[in-house]
Amino acid sequence: MEKFVITIGCEYGAGGPQIGKMLSETLGIEYYDRDLVDKIAHQLGVDRELVEKADTEKKVQYEFETTLGPRYANLTNKVIYLQEQAIEQMAEQPCVIIGRSANYILQDQDNVLNLFIYAPKEVRVQSIMEQAGVTREKALEMVDNNDTQLHERHKYITGTSRGDRNGRHMLIDSSMLGWEGTAKYILMLVEMLNEK
Numbered sequence: 206m207e208k209f210v211i212t213i214g215c216e217y218g219a220g221g222p223q224i225g226k227m228l229s230e231t232l233g234i235e236y237y238d239r240d241l242v243d244k245i246a247h248q249l250g251v252d253r254e255l256v257e258k259a260d261t262e263k264k265v266q267y268e269f270e271t272t273l274g275p276r277y278a279n280l281t282n283k284v285i286y287l288q289e290q291a292i293e294q295m296a297e298q299p300c301v302i303i304g305r306s307a308n309y310i311l312q313d314q315d316n317v318l319n320l321f322i323y324a325p326k327e328v329r330v331q332s333i334m335e336q337a338g339v340t341r342e343k344a345l346e347m348v349d350n351n352d353t354q355l356h357e358r359h360k361y362i363t364g365t366s367r368g369d370r371n372g373r374h375m376l377i378d379s380s381m382l383g384w385e386g387t388a389k390y391i392l393m394l395v396e397m398l399n400e401k
Contacts, residue, residue, distance in 0.1 A: 210296045212307035214367055215322040217351035218329030220384040222303050224322060227388035229301040237295055238303035245287045259284040261354045285362060308372050309363040319373045320391065324380040
């Protein structure tokens with residue numbers, strides 16, 4: 206194939222970014238995740254913290270100057286619009302894109318493989334405990350908060366749930382094979398698709 210883009214939606218703590226990184230390294234293609242926030246903050250000329258807030262909340266206002274004085278606009282919608290533009294530009298070359306509702310944004314493009322990675326909640330909590338070095342209670346809070354924010358953001362953009370099978374080619378439980386095994390499994394799928 207001339208280009209192959211893999212989008213990975215994932216539950217927090219299920220290993221989506223780590224699996225995506227393994228895929229990009231093995232395939233020798235670009236990898237994009239939270240660096241979009243930095244890129245958009247730079248484009249907007251807005252403080253990074255404000256862009257991160259707009260990334261998780263629906264109605265974050267920002268002020269800008271006009272000849273008639275200061276005006277206000279919805280920064281959340283501006284961030285979403287710029288992220289969509291960035292994702293479309295990134296998808297011109299083979300890459301792995303984590304989250305950002307990329308499956309929805311690229312739904313009309315060919316040669317895109319849309320995955321969703323999930324895992325049982327307890328497995329995700331344990332993963333966060335190990336990665337972040339936090340207590341079980343804190344890890345559970347982090348999983349719940351992130352799940353809520355990510356779901357609300359995806360629903361705001363797409364009108365659907367993050368784990369909805371529509372718009373996804375495959376949903377996979379990363380706890381079955383582990384993160385490395387899941388990456389290998391996806392690579393086998395990519396190989397088969399490239400042989401078609």
